Amino acid sequence: MKVLIAGFKHETNTFAPDLAPWSAFEAGEIFPSAVRGEPMLAMLDKVPVPGMGFLRFAREQGWEAVPSLWCGAVPSSYVTAEAFEKICAEICADVKSKQFEAIYLDLHGAAMAEGVDDAEGELLARVRALAGDDIPIVASLDLHANVTHQMLACADALLSFRTYPHIDYVETGALAAEALRRRLLHGRRETIYCARLPFLIPVNSQNTTFGKPKAIYDRLAQIDVELGTLSNFCMGFPSSDFAECAPMIWSIGERAQEAVAQLEAMASEPTQWRLNVYSAQDAVKEAIRRNEATDKPVVIADTQDNPGIGGTGSTTGMLHALLEARAGAVFPQRVAVAVMNDPAFAAQAIAAGVGARFRGRLGQPSMLWDGPSDPPVEGEFTVKAVSDGQVTYKGPKMTGFLAELGPSACVEIDGVLVVVASAKIGAQDRELFRFVGVHPEQMKIMVVKSSNHFRADFAPLVENERTDILTAKARGAMAVDPGDLPWQKLPDTIRRRP
Numbered sequence: 175m176k177v178l179i180a181g182f183k184h185e186t187n188t189f190a191p192d193l194a195p196w197s198a199f200e201a202g203e204i205f206p207s208a209v210r211g212e213p214m215l216a217m218l219d220k221v222p223v224p225g226m227g228f229l230r231f232a233r234e235q236g237w238e239a240v241p242s243l244w245c246g247a248v249p250s251s252y253v254t255a256e257a258f259e260k261i262c263a264e265i266c267a268d269v270k271s272k273q274f275e276a277i278y279l280d281l282h283g284a285a286m287a288e289g290v291d292d293a294e295g296e297l298l299a300r301v302r303a304l305a306g307d308d309i310p311i312v313a314s315l316d317l318h319a320n321v322t323h324q325m326l327a328c329a330d331a332l333l334s335f336r337t338y339p340h341i342d343y344v345e346t347g348a349l350a351a352e353a354l355r356r357r358l359l360h361g362r363r364e365t366i367y368c369a370r371l372p373f374l375i376p377v378n379s380q381n382t383t384f385g386k387p388k389a390i391y392d393r394l395a396q397i398d399v400e401l402g403t404l405s406n407f408c409m410g411f412p413s414s415d416f417a418e419c420a421p422m423i424w425s426i427g428e429r430a431q432e433a434v435a436q437l438e439a440m441a442s443e444p445t446q447w448r449l450n451v452y453s454a455q456d457a458v459k460e461a462i463r464r465n466e467a468t469d470k471p472v473v474i475a476d477t478q479d480n481p482g483i484g485g486t487g488s489t490t491g492m493l494h495a496l497l498e499a500r501a502g503a504v505f506p507q508r509v510a511v512a513v514m515n516d517p518a519f520a521a522q523a524i525a526a527g528v529g530a531r532f533r534g535r536l537g538q539p540s541m542l543w544d545g546p547s548d549p550p551v552e553g554e555f556t557v558k559a560v561s562d563g564q565v566t567y568k569g570p571k572m573t574g575f576l577a578e579l580g581p582s583a584c585v586e587i588d589g590v591l592v593v594v595a596s597a598k599i600g601a602q603d604r605e606l607f608r609f610v611g612v613h614p615e616q617m618k619i620m621v622v623k624s625s626n627h628f629r630a631d632f633a634p635l636v637e638n639e640r641t642d643i644l645t646a647k648a649r650g651a652m653a654v655d656p657g658d659l660p661w662q663k664l665p666d667t668i669r670r671r672p
Contacts, residue, residue, distance in 0.1 A: 176238045176273060177354070179214070180265045181225055181280035182297060183246030185318060187413040187484025188286060189543040189659055190250050190651040196257040198247035203597050204482065204577070205246030210264065214241040222572050224314040225280040227347025235355065237276075242268040244280065248598050249484045258287035262297055269304045276310045276354055277301060280347065283319020283334070284411035291416035291663070295324030302328040310357045314350040316340070317380070318411040321368075321422035330354075330363045331426050334406045336391045338382045339602070339630035341570050353404055353426065367431040368424035369438045373669035374412040374656040375421055377625050378477055378645050379447045383633065386446045390437065397436055403427035407437055412656035413484060420668045444672035449645065451654055454495035457646035461619045462504060468637040471617045475643065476511075477625040478650025482600035485623065487515030490537035491548045491648030492621045493592065502589020505618040512593035512601040512612070513579070513623060520594045523583035524560045531556050536585075536592065540651075543659060548649050555585040559610040563595055569603040569631030577606070584610035602627035625652075 183205055184194060199208045206217050218225045225244065232239055243264040247253070253261075269277070279301070285293035294313075302311060310330045315321065317335040325332060331353035335346050356364065382388050387409075394405050405425040412419065423441065425433035452460060461472040476492045479485040493511055496502065501509045519536050526532040537550035563579030580596030591612050599606065601622035604614045614620060614635055622628045629643065636642035645654065653659045657671035664670070 175275045176240050177232055177276045177278055178240045178242055178268060178274040179225060179228065179278050180242035180268070181244035181246065182261055182285065183280070183282045184253050184285040185249040185282050185316065185411055185483060186252055186284060186286035187249055187652055188251055188415040189413055189653070190484035191486065191540050191542065192250045194247045194250045194253045194257060196260055198250065199245040199257065202246060203248040204599055208243070208245035210243040211241050214244045215239055217244065221575055222343050223280060224343050224347030224350065227344035228278050228314070228351045231348045231351030240274045248481055251484065253285060253287040253293060255288040258290060258293060262300055265297065266300055266304055269301050277305060278350060278354065279311070279313040281313045281315055283315035283321060283408065284414050286414055286416060292322045292324055292418065295322045295328065298325055298328035310354055312350045312354045312357070314346045315408060317408055319408045320410050320414050320419045321408050321424065322418045326366055326368060326424060330357050331404065332406065333404060334408050336394065338380050339571050339627040341630055343572070349404070364426050365428060365430050366424060366426050367434050368422060369434050371421040371442060372667060373444050373672045374419070375409045375447045375672060376412060376449050376654060376656060377483060378475070378654055379449045380409045381626050381629060383629060384639065390440050393440060394437060397433045401427065401429040401433050403430055403433040405433045405437060407441065413652055413659065415661055416663045417665055419664055447672035449654070451645050451647045454491045454646050454648040455498065457644045458495045458499045458501055460644055462499065462501060464642055465505070465618050468642060470637045470642065471614065471635050472619050472642045472644065473628070473632050473636060474619065474621045475625055475628065475645045476621050476623045476648055477645055477654050478648055478652050479623050480600050480625045480652055481515065481598035481623060482602070482627060483625060483652045485651045486538065486540050487513060487598040487623055488538040488540065489547045489648065489650050490551050492646060493551050493590070494548060495648065496590050496621065497551065497588055501619055506589040507586060507591060508616065508618040509589065510591040510593065510607060510612050510617050511621040512607050513599055514592055514594045515598045516594050517580065517596035520581050520583050520596050523555065523557045523585055523594065524581055526557050528557050528560060536594065542649060542651050551587065553587050555587050558584040558586050558591065561610050563597065565605050565609045567603040568605055571602055571627055571630040582610060584612055600624040600627060602631065604631050
């Protein structure tokens with residue numbers, strides 16, 4: 175059997191300042207750059223994305239992969255209309271050939287384009303119209319997908335991640351392939367039943383390593399064994415301003431309704447999703463206080479400037495807070511921030527050279543959803559290291575992925591080390607510190623521009639994940655509290671806060 179494989183990955187924060195043109199998909203940054211044809215299959219053999227898991231399963235089944243287009247771009251505001259139409263056109267051109275018996279799409283599930291609020295639903299609808307009703311279509315989704323009724327109607331099966339930090343990319347692709355195998359055995363579309371929660375869940379409340387989220391996903395796996403279902407819970411991406419932005423539970427199989435009822439009962443109590451958040455200044459004070467009780471690092475998540483959810487990676491609120499608290503004087507060169515996105519500053523540091531001191535201005539001001547960002551940090555910087563920005567991940571999330579950060583440097587100001595790059599990337603792997611000589615194991619305080627993905631590699635460093643990983647609310651394009659955002663399209667039936 176021949177299976178057409180394609181991919182489209184974008185997480186759209188409609189309140190972020192920057193759009194995603196086609197050049198963003200060509201760059202990739204947190205993804206491989208756009209690729210099509212046979213080179214796509216070579217990429218899927220090397221990079222741990224869901225397509226890798228699907229391709230492995232397909233080969234075990236003796237299925238032949240027919241490659242189309244695979245592309246992904248760093249989260250931002252809307253995908254431009256031009257880029258979305260190009261992506262759809264390339265994939266649909268391959269669908270029109272009908273040189274296959276099934277289709278697999280590696281999707282995110284929270285993409286929005288200019289003029290198209292439900293981008294994945296629109297793509298699936300176009301693919302279904304061309305393929306017809308008899309060709310099976312399955313897709314894998316991110317746990318932060320905003321799953322729509324159109325998406326569920328147009329696909330035979332949708333399968334989502336079950337971990338956040340996402341460490342089950344490959345497993346989810348294999349699960350989508352298993353759903354396709356089941357579809358072929360049944361000879362028809364299996365029953366799908368769904369239920370939407372009537373409130374938004376903050377991203378920082380969605381960590382599945384402990385607490386209620388872990389309990390829900392552990393039970394989800396048990397339910398599938400007991401009932402023979404394929405169940406899913408997407409907690410959603412609460413910064414996509416459209417009518418169906420909300421968590422979705424769905425299941426596939428004869429007992430799907432029973433599975434959904436059990437999961438909905440566990441997830442529907444809103445107060446369990448509420449979050450403890452510090453101001454930037456209080457987070458630094460608490461980190462210093464915790465260091466009196468532990469010899470291990472304390473990690474602060476600069477979540478509102480996380481490039482992985484639409485942040486610019488260039489805001490300075492946490493750096494200002496560290497300097498105001500004289501954290502670098504308390505722990506000289508054992509306080510670090512990563513990754514600041516400022517190509518001009520990185521170029522200035524590289525030109526100055528390792529060991530040089532120069533006067534600089536770090537941070538790129540931008541207009542955020544609630545006003546201008548914090549001002550740049552101005553002062554005397556010392557260049558500690560420089561790099562070409564080629565970084566290979568060694569942590570449990572996307573192990574082996576090559577991130578290309580462009581010209582990069584580590585600088586020091588008042589005892590604080592700052593990793594500065596020429597690309598937007600969330601600090602989800604320790605190598606994003608190490609590549610410029612900063613060793614996380616030796617730090618007392620680390621500020622990461624990330625929301626939760628960093629936990630996969632950084633949680634093992636701290637003494638107690640519950641007390642020594644702090645969430646800070648510094649200025650940024652992603653609201654840690656979705657109730658703060660100026661929603662326009664979200665219906666009143668969906669509460670902004672749990």
